[in-house]
Amino acid sequence: MLEAIVQGVLLGGYYAVIAAGLSLMLGVVRFINLAHGDLAVLGAYLALAAIAFLGLPVWWAFALVLPVMAGIGWGLQRFLFARTLEGGFLLPLLATFGLGAVLQNGMQGIFGSETRSLANYMGNLSWAGWQLPFGLYVGVLPVLTFAAAVIVLGGLQVMLSFTKIGRAMRATSTDPEAAELQGVDARRVQRVATAIAFMLAGLAGMFLAMRAQVTPYAGPAQLIFAFQAVIIGGIGSLWGTLIGGIALGVAQSLGASISAQWFQLAGHFLFFVVLAIRMSSAGPTRERVLVWFDRIADALRLRTRGERKHAD
Amino acid sequence: MLTDIGQRRERLAIPGEAYAAFAILALLIAVPLFAGNAAVDKLTTLFVYLLLAVMWNLLAGYAGIVSVGQQAFFGLGGYFAVRLVEAGLPPYWAFFVGALGVAIVAIPISAAILRLKGGELAIALWVLAEVLRLAVMFDPLVQGETGISLLAMNSFDPTFRRNLNYWLGLAAVSGMLVAAYFLLRSKIGLSAKAIRDDEEAAKSIGIDAMRVKQVFFVIAAFGCAIAGMIWLANTITYQPRTNFGIQWTVFMLFMVLVGGLGTFAGPIVGAVVFFLLQEIFGNYGAWYLAGLGLIAILFASMLPGGIMGYVQSKTGFVPFSDGMTQNNRKRP
Structure with a gap:
């Protein structure tokens, strides 16, 4: 029980990172990117490809993936999302759903269907851990992931609160037209927000591939978890995604102690309960x-x- | 404006394109009499696609509901049928009763979930489909991932069964198309279009937006359940991962987006295009599916009105016009 809760809290760190990107796009660009989970998986596969084909050391590969993801985000926002956003709320959803199909099946075509993991390249990090009192065993990797999540969210908070682009993002998320009147280039702000969101997705995907196996079709489940963390934590709140992620992680972790199916079901039920309370x-x-x-x-x-x- | 619509609605004469539709229908009814087994099977699959596309267009094109969880009803329909057959009902009765059951289940679901909007609604429906899939997998009859075969279907002669499935599919598609045609011309249909164009304005003139959306949602759930039944009748096997698969929604979205969202003929055109692509490129597996996604992206960004939207705006010909053409909507 205690073990499950601790594992769930640490899992919440991963959910917070993937949810923060989704939440940022929802707030600033104002649509739900249905390919967000697939982009996370893309980040993982890019890292795997950088290690396998470029022969880069693991951490260099990670460092390379983040700017690449940001570039993809910038380009897609510039040439695709912005265009579909003009056509109402339907088209961005349809376009990103189509993008998800392209990513999943494209990765399947290139990398094949076998499961892959970054754990093989991490040395002893993938199994190292600490033995704590009460018979608790905590892995180093989950703790590092959680710490990274807190650092990332803290960095985002600092950026949103104190930088010029952060203020512009908050203004755009509150009212794009009014922000434009104040001299904010809303389109540029949205591109930056998308670039950051894609970076966060890529980072989350690499975390995922470090602790688990990924397949080209792992994305949709990650999107669902990310969205659940956003809803549980409350839309529009950065630290809410961490709270939502932790709540989701704990629910899933407790559910998993019943059976494998309950891992997902417990999270889904928590999601619907929170939705019902909100509605x-x-x-x-x-x-x-x-x-x-x-x-x-x-x-x-x-x-x-x-x-x-x-x-x- | 309102009287304008009223006058248009009074002209309920049979449109010229309806005669073409009757001719096609007569031809399709006769197909099993001269075509081979493979052709009949393939056309039955086309009917499943047609049903799904028409239903998804009702949701997204008219009621403004983007559902990425329609596979919930497709899969639940199949599950109800499996359970009813197990309880002793003859298979084809089980299909019909099961689809009605899905429609009944969809009523409370719609009341709860349609309070959400846009992307939130889309993902909540997806989660719902996942919950239903996981729940169905608990049933010992379905045996988790393994699934179950509808052995009762083997009591029918294979040719008879194939033809019956075909005619039932054809009847379901024609029936739902006629129902959709009259639904869109009804008061509820006009209300839906008002909501889609401006929900707040529609509410301000006394339209019960929730009720209108519920009607569309329940009809679409019923139609998708029927599609799931025809699929089950044709394949005989029921597997939660296949029947609750997200690919059904990918197909629906593709067909409607390519054919023309919010046009009556759009989903029909889209389903035929999709069916042909499937026949020609289906063997390419993952790359074929990636190509579908790419085409969907291109249509969403370049030609959001789809093929029929483009044809209608170029020629002014609106097949099975619902009284409010595309051009009408663009008028300020």
């Missing part, structure tokens, strides 16, 4: 709870100013 008519209890969430978030400065949604 249920705004009764006084719900409002009070949400106001308290906001107060706690404010007290801990978890949210940037102006994102407060529920009046006291």
Whole structure:
């Protein structure tokens, strides 16, 4: 039980990274990238390819994948997503769903269907761990992933709060037209946001391939998990994705201790419960709870100013 | 504007293209009498695609619901049929009752899930399909990934069964097309188009957006369940991973996007194009599927109206016009 909870919390770090990219695009570019999970898997395969074909050391391969993913994101936003966004909410969904099919089957065509993992290149990191009191065993890799997630989210927070492009992103996410009137180039901001989101997807994909096996068709499940973390944590909140990721990870981890099918089912149920609470008519209890969430978030400065949604 | 629509609706004469449709229907009814087994099988598959495309177009093209979880109803229909046959119902009765069951199940689902919008709704439906797949896999009858064969179907003569599946598929497609035609001309159909174009404005003139979307959702669930039944009747095997597969939604999206989202003839054109591509390039496996994705991307970015949208805007000819043409919508 305790073991499962600890593993679930650490798994939440991975979900936070993949969810943060999805959430960033949802907030700034205003659509759900249905290929986000496939992009994560693409990041993993790019790293594998850089190691196998370019002969790069593992960490150099990782360092190479991130700018490549950012470039892909920039280009796709510039030449595809921006164009489809003009046609309403339907077309971006359809285009990214099509992109997912291209990525999955393209990777299948190039790399074949066998499962692959980065663990083979990581030396003893993939199995090393610490023996803790109460019979707990914690792997080094999950802890590193979690730490990386916190650092990445912290970096994003700093960027959104203190840099010019970060302020422009927050402005664009609140109201693109008003931001443009204030001299923000919303299209450029959206390209930067997409580039960052793709980098986060690639990073998450490499984390995934370090701790598990990936196949070309692993993406859709990752998209679902990322989206669940976003919803559970609350849309538009950066640290919410970490909380959502942890909640999802714990639910799945507890579920997995029942049976393999319950790994996914437990997460799905948590997702629907949170959705039901969010959708249920705004009764006084719900409002009070949400106001308290906001107060706690404010007290801990978890949210940037102006994102407060529920009046006291 | 409203009276304009009213006058258009009064002209409910049989359009010229309907005669062409009757001729095609008569020809298709006769196909099993002269065509080989392989051709009949392939056309039955085409009917499954047609049904799926028409249903997905009703959702996305008219009710503004982008579903990437329609495989939920395709797969659930098959599961209900398997269970009903196990309970002793004759197979073809089980298909019909099972599809009705799916429609009934879709009512409470629609009431809950249609409160969501856009991408959230899309993914929530996907998660729903996954939950249903995982739940079905718990059933000892289905045996997890293994699946089950509908052995009761073996009691029929193979040729009789093949032809029956074909005619049932044809009947389902024609029936759903006629139903869609009248649905879109009905008050609910017009309300749906008003919601699609501007939901807030539609609500402000007293349209119950939720109710309208529910009607479309339940009809689409029923149609997809029927498609799942015809597929099951043809393949006889039921496997959760295949019948609840995301590929069904990929196909639906492709057909509707290529044929023409929100046009009546679009999904028909799209299904035929998809069927031909499948026949010609299907052997290329993954690369073929990647190509489908690429074509979908190109249509979404270059030709969002699809083939029929392009034809209609160039020629002004709108087959089975629902009283509000594409040109009409673009008018400011």
